[in-house]
Each structure stands twice: as C-alpha cells, then as structure tokens.
Amino acid sequence: MTREQPTTTGAPPGLAGKAEEFSGPFALLADMTRRFADSLELTPALVTALESIVSQVGAEAGSLWLVEPAAREIVCEASVGPSEIAGLRLSLDQGIVGRCVRENACQSVLDVSKDPAFAKSVDEGSGMVTRSLLCAPMSGADGAIGAIELVNRMEGDGCFTVSDLNVLEVLASSASLALANARMATAAAEHKRVQRELELAAEIQRALLPAVDSPGFPIHALNVPARTVSGDFFDFLELPGGRIAFCLGDVSGKGMNAALLMAKTASLFRCLSKTIDSPGRLLAVINDELADTASRGMFVTMAAGIYEPETGGLVLANAGHEPPLYHPREGGFEPIEALEPPLGIATGLLPPEGYPESRIELNGGNLFVFSDGLTEAFGQDGEQLGAAGLERIFEEFSEASIHDCVEGVMSRVSSLEHRDDLTLLGIEDSRASATRSSDSVELLLVHRFEAIAKELSGMRKALAEALAAAGADESIRTDIVMAVDEACQNVIRHAYSGKPPGDVELTLEQRNAEVTVWLRDFAPPVDPACLDQGRDLADVRPGGLGTRFMKELMDDVSFAEPPEGGGNLLRLVKRLS
Amino acid sequence: MHHEVREEGGTVIVAFEGEIDLEHSPKAREVLLECVGRARPVLVDLSGVEYIDSSGVASLVEALQQAKGGGSSLALASVSPSAMRVLELARLDKVFTIIASVAEGLDGGA
Numbered sequence: 001m002t003r004e005q006p007t008t009t010g011a012p013p014g015l016a017g018k019a020e021e022f023s024g025p026f027a028l029l030a031d032m033t034r035r036f037a038d039s040l041e042l043t044p045a046l047v048t049a050l051e052s053i054v055s056q057v058g059a060e061a062g063s064l065w066l067v068e069p070a071a072r073e074i075v076c077e078a079s080v081g082p083s084e085i086a087g088l089r090l091s092l093d094q095g096i097v098g099r100c101v102r103e104n105a106c107q108s109v110l111d112v113s114k115d116p117a118f119a120k121s122v123d124e125g126s127g128m129v130t131r132s133l134l135c136a137p138m139s140g141a142d143g144a145i146g147a148i149e150l151v152n153r154m155e156g157d158g159c160f161t162v163s164d165l166n167v168l169e170v171l172a173s174s175a176s177l178a179l180a181n182a183r184m185a186t187a188a189a190e191h192k193r194v195q196r197e198l199e200l201a202a203e204i205q206r207a208l209l210p211a212v213d214s215p216g217f218p219i220h221a222l223n224v225p226a227r228t229v230s231g232d233f234f235d236f237l238e239l240p241g242g243r244i245a246f247c248l249g250d251v252s253g254k255g256m257n258a259a260l261l262m263a264k265t266a267s268l269f270r271c272l273s274k275t276i277d278s279p280g281r282l283l284a285v286i287n288d289e290l291a292d293t294a295s296r297g298m299f300v301t302m303a304a305g306i307y308e309p310e311t312g313g314l315v316l317a318n319a320g321h322e323p324p325l326y327h328p329r330e331g332g333f334e335p336i337e338a339l340e341p342p343l344g345i346a347t348g349l350l351p352p353e354g355y356p357e358s359r360i361e362l363n364g365g366n367l368f369v370f371s372d373g374l375t376e377a378f379g380q381d382g383e384q385l386g387a388a389g390l391e392r393i394f395e396e397f398s399e400a401s402i403h404d405c406v407e408g409v410m411s412r413v414s415s416l417e418h419r420d421d422l423t424l425l426g427i428e429d430s431r432a433s434a435t436r437s438s439d440s441v442e443l444l445l446v447h448r449f450e451a452i453a454k455e456l457s458g459m460r461k462a463l464a465e466a467l468a469a470a471g472a473d474e475s476i477r478t479d480i481v482m483a484v485d486e487a488c489q490n491v492i493r494h495a496y497s498g499k500p501p502g503d504v505e506l507t508l509e510q511r512n513a514e515v516t517v518w519l520r521d522f523a524p525p526v527d528p529a530c531l532d533q534g535r536d537l538a539d540v541r542p543g544g545l546g547t548r549f550m551k552e553l554m555d556d557v558s559f560a561e562p563p564e565g566g567g568n569l570l571r572l573v574k575r576l577s
Numbered sequence: 578m579h580h581e582v583r584e585e586g587g588t589v590i591v592a593f594e595g596e597i598d599l600e601h602s603p604k605a606r607e608v609l610l611e612c613v614g615r616a617r618p619v620l621v622d623l624s625g626v627e628y629i630d631s632s633g634v635a636s637l638v639e640a641l642q643q644a645k646g647g648g649s650s651l652a653l654a655s656v657s658p659s660a661m662r663v664l665e666l667a668r669l670d671k672v673f674t675i676i677a678s679v680a681e682g683l684d685g686g687a
Contacts, residue, residue, distance in 0.1 A: 453600035
C-alpha cells in the first residue's frame, strides 16, 4: 500500500513553528500506526512493526504472541532475531510472556535467571541465551489478546530503560487496535455470509409452503417466523376426488437444525399424502422415518388431516400437537386433544393402524390448527394468551371468510409480544362460505371520464360490454346501466353543480353472484341523505326521478366512507340472479 | 339523437331516434314543447329510441302536462322494451296513452 504521507513532508500552512520531521521513537510509532491502518493483511505489518522496534530499541531479538483462549495457550505469531521461534506454543501459565498476558501488565525483567517464571524451554529450543526481557501486553475490550516481547538490550548496560518500555507500550496499543479491527472485520464478513445463507434457506423454506391459495379455497394458512428461518410448517394439497390433505407441524428447537428437520418432515408429508389415505397411518410412517434418522433429542409435533369440501367433514390425526380448535357456527370452541406422542421419538409405540383419528363434521363451522407460538404470545395484560385468549381473537373474526379470518388473527397476534414462530391454518365449510359473501372479488372494469353529459353514452357502452362479458343477462344489464347512468347524472348535475366538472371514476367488481359498481367523484362532499329524497312516484312532475330509479333498479345503493383525497364514493350493488 | 317532425291529418308526429339521455334531453324537450305548442294532438314515435333516461322521461312528462293544460293530447307510439321499462319504473305507463304504432294512432284519430 502506498499513500501520501503528509506528516513527514512538513506541517500544513497556518501552524506556527518550524516544520520538523519525526525522528526516533515518534517516527517509528507514526510509521507503524499508518501501516496498521493501511494493511489489508495484518501479519506483514506486525512483522515490520516488530523488526522496527527491535532495531529502534537495540534488542537482540523480539517476538509477538497471540492468545488462543480456547486452548489457554499463547502462540508466537512472529519473531525477529538470531533464531526463529514463530509457531512456538506456551501454556498461559508459562513464561514471562504468560504472566504479562495473565496480568495484562508490562513486565521488565533485568535478569531472567533470578525470575522463576522464566520459561527456559524457549532458550533450549532456540539456542539463545536470554538475559533481560521487556514485555508489553496487547489488550482489547475483553482483556489481553497477546503481547510483544523484547530480549537482551544490546546497547548500554544491557538493561532496558523506561523510555524503551514507553515506546513498546505505545506500539503494543497501536498493534492491539489493528488486531481488534482486523478481527471485527473478519467476524462481520462471516456474519454477513451466514446471514446470506440463512436468507437463502428461508427462501427455500417459503418455497416448501404451498403457493397462495385461490380465492374461495376453503383452507388458508400463514406462517410468521420468529427468526429468519422457521421450525413451523404447514401444507395442503388437493387429492383426487376434490379432497384436500393438510397438515401443520412444529419442530422442537429453533434455528437452522429445526429448519432442516422441518424441510424433511414437510417433504415427507407432501410425498406420502398422495398415496396414504389415512392421516393416522401417514403420521405413523413419518414417525418411523424420523425416528430412524432424526438427530437425537429433536422431535416434531404435527396434526394432519383430510378434508372433504363436498360434505364439510374431515378426518384428523394428532401427534402431540397443540389441540386444534373446532369452532361451530353457533359459537364456542371444542379442542381436539392429542393423546399420542410427537413424531421422531421412538418407533413401535403405535398400533398397526397408526395414530388414532377423529372425524369432525364442520356443519358450517371452522377448524383452526395452530402452533403454540400463538397461545404463548403475550396479551396486553402481560400474560400469555392461552387457548382462551386465542379463542377471543378467533371470535372477533368469526363472520369473516377463512382467508380474512386467518389474516386478521395472524396480524393481531404477530403485533403482540411473541417469541416463537407463529403458524395458523384455518378450514371453513365451503358449503357455508358459498352462501356467505367471500372475498373473491373480480375487477371487471375501471372507466374514468369527465363529468359531462356527452361522456355518458361511452360510459354506458363500456359498462354494458363489461357486464355482458361477466355473463349478466340483458335485462339485468339494462337495469344496472340505467341505474349507474342516473347516478352519474346526479354527479354531473348536483355534485359538480356550478363548478368546473372534474372526473368520475367507475369501478365494476364481481363478487360471486353479485356485482358492485363504485362511483367516485372528486367534488365537495354531498349530503348522504340526498339518497332519501327521491321523489314520490305518484307525484307526476318532471325531474327528481333518478334517485328513485337507482333504488328500484339496484339491490343496494349507499354512500361509502369518503375516499382519501376527498370526493364522494357511491356504491351500487346488484345480484345477478 | 335525431328527430323528425311532420304533420299528418291534423296530428303532429314527432319521431326520435337514438339515445335520449342527459346530453340530448334538452333538445328533445325543446322539440316536444314546440310540437305541443302547435295546439294539435301530438304522437311521439319512440320506435327508434334505444335508450331513454329519467331526464328524457321528464321531458315527456313536461310535454304531456303542457298538452293537457292546453286542452290537447300527447300519446306515445312504438315504445321499445327498454323505454317501456323506464316508464314502468317511473309508474308513468298508466299516465301516458301508449299505442302500438303511429299508424294505429292516426287510424284511431288520437
């Protein structure tokens, strides 16, 4: 590395005094600090530092030692002098350098023969004769990380001086900083690499969960991992004949081990559920497979079942999992208890037919399967929710479709303090949801136009075409077009009355056998009561008929919450059958 | 919207074609009131009308009231199903004289 070195080429302008170059120990320290800051590889810089201080102080030899805490040893990283001792290991209890590190304090020994701590083995190995020693620790936030040692002062009386010690101490501090930085950089790079791999693993995990279910599908599930990867999983897949196999499991432990076991269990389920018709036997086969191969002490709790949307009935088997809750349409909750152990602990505990199965008729109700992360989340009172707390949250969403219910409950629970993965799978009786308005909304048309009479003909044409494409028969098309036309007239004649006309935005949506037209204008808010002021039809006068028409032609006409950014939003609903 | 006015045997016949909606109803109103102002029986031929809205119906109502007030009459002929739907909705199917065709109106001397 090369770099401009302004500190040795003169002082910046504006400073008083004559520019002087560093000399002696200062030059050495300035030079070494710069080298440390510049080095990408630390070891050559440390060797240079050692060489410089040995020659500066006039020592016969020098060595640099690093602590290996796990082994309780110190290792010579670099040495300068007549013999090479790099790679030499000493116990932390040995030698002057060991004492220096242990006490995290400088050591100055004038005659090593009088210090019992001196490790004679070093001299025996190197063939050198050590007389005096100077040793300074290199320390980080957690104590000594190493030491620099100088051996035998060659000049003067052979004794190291206080100024030698000062220079050595400053150099050791500078080297400590450089070492700590280098270690932090290595740790950060490693952390980044692990994080990248975790994210990759999480992506693979997400791919193992079933793809987004289609609108109106009777099962919906969500997983919110506590960390990057999750130990929870769920799955559902359609079997021949319209039945749906589903499962939800929770692997003991968290992190990478749990995630890998989760991946294995989920794969087994997906593969086996296509051929094994009974959830109880399926769990038994997975149990045997996991018990044979899973690592010691890890297990999986899991509920698995097969749902028949046609009849609303399902078969459920439970291997040690949090009891699923059946929520009848009339209210209340019935836990489906598990009496059998989790998967992966031992084989041969079960009868040949596998885990016991329960048959449940949904009868218009819902079934919820979830991981204990939900019941163990903390409520506002600081107490764990428990089954009772969770049931109260389910109740709030009992009128919603299963999709909205699962999304709503999960959004509520994940906003609470929780420590574990959260996973929830809900099943609804599709026969009940067919009569309930589900959220399978299809957008049929968005038509925006200026609120002037000339634009109405084009609007009617676009609306009629979109309705025809949606399969609405002619008389219904005519009615809807007329009602919307009347609503647009109200916008033109009343909402924008006396003002330059703005736009009207028409949105046509279909939700099962019902279409909704949203009519949005950007005029000042109108009084919603204007819808009640349609003229009495017995009163034969021109004008005032439009509002009555709308109400007669549609199943529902009402103003919705004013949209953001002002204006009015009118909702017109018509059932197609 | 197009319109055509003619007189036949003392009856004013006004035929509309196209859409009588908010854009065109002011014109329809003007035409109708002019016809009614002739103080003769008026026959409104709606056979070519594909669409009529409340503002169109309002124009017809106003013309009917003017005609009656002037001691004359106004009848609707060849009302298309969609126009009929609007009249029914407004409960005006009993208020207007509705005849099958202009020819029938002329024969009957409306």
